[in-house]
Amino acid sequence: MNNTPVTLKFLAEKLKMSVSTVSKALNNYPTINEYTKQRVQEMARDLHFTPNKSAINLKEKKSHIIGIILPNLLDHYFTRSIYGVEQFATQNGYNVIISQSHDDLKKEIQSANMLLRSRVDGLIVAISKHTQDFSHLDQFENMGTPVVYYARNPSFNLSCHKVLGNTFQGCYQATKFLIDRGHKKIAYLGGPKMINFTHDRFNGYINALNDNQVPFSSELVAYTDFDKENTISAIKNLFANPENMPTALVAFKEPIMFDAMKYLKSINHPDFDKIEYVGFGNTSFISYLDSPPIASIEENPESVGENAIKLLIQLINKEIDLHDYQKLMVDCKLIVHG
Amino acid sequence: MNNTPVTLKFLAEKLKMSVSTVSKALNNYPTINEYTKQRVQEMARDLHFTPNKSAINLKEKKSHIIGIILPNLLDHYFTRSIYGVEQFATQNGYNVIISQSHDDLKKEIQSANMLLRSRVDGLIVAISKHTQDFSHLDQFENMGTPVVYYARNPSFNLSCHKVLGNTFQGCYQATKFLIDRGHKKIAYLGGPKMINFTHDRFNGYINALNDNQVPFSSELVAYTDFDKENTISAIKNLFANPENMPTALVAFKEPIMFDAMKYLKSINHPDFDKIEYVGFGNTSFISYLDSPPIASIEENPESVGENAIKLLIQLINKEIDLHDYQKLMVDCKLIVHG
DNA sequence: ACAATTATTTCAAACGTTTGAAATGTTGTT
DNA sequence: AACAACATTTCAAACGTTTGAAATAATTGT
Incomplete structure (x- = not known):
């Protein structure tokens, strides 16, 4: 509709005053007369004046x-x-x-x-x-x-x-929680090794074990790159030794935890119901699961x-x-x- | 580190040439000498010249x-x-x-x-x-x-x-799918009435019913504003009449469908396993549900x-x-x- | 040697805004 | 009437870039 863009100059011409008066009026300078300010602001409103940010940015x-x-x-x-x-x-x-x-x-x-x-x-x-x-x-x-x-x-x-x-603290707390619930065989399912958090969380996990005299077993630690296949093979490893079956699992991320849970259920793992899961994320979906995890780590x-x-x-x-x-x-x- | 910002002017001074030459050299103007272009571009690279978008925007x-x-x-x-x-x-x-x-x-x-x-x-x-x-x-x-x-x-x-x-088409297709699977009592759980899509989808639903000679019943239609309580009361209405029990449900959105499913399961609805669900969304989470919906409407x-x-x-x-x-x-x- | 031609560079204005300094206008005082 | 004191407005430069026109430099032909 409007061809001539509404600029300070345009307003100034309409109002027959200088560009600087218009500018200062709009920016409410104390040296500008009240009545002038009113006139300028009214005109600016009527003509839908919108200051050009590029110009302001350049200046400022x-x-x-x-x-x-x-x-x-x-x-x-x-x-x-x-x-x-x-x-x-x-x-x-x-x-x-x-x-x-x-x-x-x-x-x-x-x-x-x-x-x-x-x-x-x-x-x-x-x-x-x-x-x-x-x-x-x-x-x-x-x-x-x-x-x-x-x-x-x-x-x-x-x-x-x-x-x-504070991913260390999060994982420590989760592990401690599981220990307090009586678990001795707690597995850690980590994310990709190239992500630092994987190690920070592992440290939280292992520190919680150590601080509470729960023996560490490397058989209870596995990593996944988030790929579903990869997660399943990690889970297979965690549950490979019948002598050393995890009763709980801390997962790097809820999605991989769900993959793990789904897999264990699909193979009818005998202890499926007894295993307690905790993962990072606190997804809202959890409430729809039939066997939901016992707790989530909310990362805020x-x-x-x-x-x-x-x-x-x-x-x-x-x-x-x-x-x-x-x-x-x-x-x-x-x-x-x- | 760098106090003086690297502008065209700065480059021009360094190179002892005019601002316009520098500008044109960087923009690869054909009138600029090849060797000059090289010198300018090299200097620009060395000094990490980054054109100021505000200035360009203002000009252009x-x-x-x-x-x-x-x-x-x-x-x-x-x-x-x-x-x-x-x-x-x-x-x-x-x-x-x-x-x-x-x-x-x-x-x-x-x-x-x-x-x-x-x-x-x-x-x-x-x-x-x-x-x-x-x-x-x-x-x-x-x-x-x-x-x-x-x-x-x-x-x-x-x-x-x-x-x-094309939400009409999506809902039509879903309803038709359920009809083809033999359902005669298909419920429609809509979203807030103020959202247009609620009605468009309803139209898809009812057109599919009509086109396939499935009788419509207003008892099989309810609306929710997405609030969980509200969804549950809608579901209660849909399943209120024992003479007119839905055997399938088309939901405006998967999250409300999950709420519905959860509620029906929680009250041990006798036909829970037989009811077939379809909702808009195609959430990735579906694969983790124990009794997943039969189909999803992918909205692309x-x-x-x-x-x-x-x-x-x-x-x-x-x-x-x-x-x-x-x-x-x-x-x-x-x-x-x- | 000197136009004519071509290649290359520079000038200068413009984009829309802000802002300190300068100019102008208005009062009040004597 | 002169002028200080203040109120208000305008001037002019600046921000960093682009670009057509003008200026200058280099090359060619005669």
């Missing part, structure tokens, strides 16, 4: 945009974490651009470069599985743009800000996201020095079902 | 950004749809800003305004449950920015571009997203006239389990 050298790079949006962990980020970001006048890497390093680099060009004021990133070189992310700090690593631990990157789930992703954005905004506001690297751990909570 | 009056407004990211329908959008958008040089409305009209308006300020080149929107007035979205078209409504039907808005799931959200972005880009490129309103329907697919 600030984009009011926070970038998020994460592996994908199908994982509820990440979408829940965004909830925490978005809420706090919006409250503080920031918009959020989300970019999925699909766990592909190339896409992560692409996303990083596009966010760099967009001059985001800060970046929150959950790195891809394959990120070992950080140069595409270091660019931000080199330009003075703060970066907070979250959800996934960039262990190859020593000096950086991190907000992570919203809180991880919220802590990440809070830290990032402090860094942007220079309340914390860019190189005073922070590390935050967000505790997990054991949810006992039923 | 194009943001290369597509905005998406949707209710939330916890619903897999939407995250799957984003997958389709993102892929095609990136291929065509567009970035995507996603904004959640949380089904709150106020937040939707906020999101719209922020995307308007960002001068997105196009908008894809799944409206909130409460959107009846479209002025916040009409602003885009008034500025010449195309809008594609998708996933949720803006039935109060007559002239607009739409890409929707990726395809809905892909069609939306394709249409939007055609509109942006003016291959389709802004006011030549398009309506696309993406068919559902019945997935029979087991």
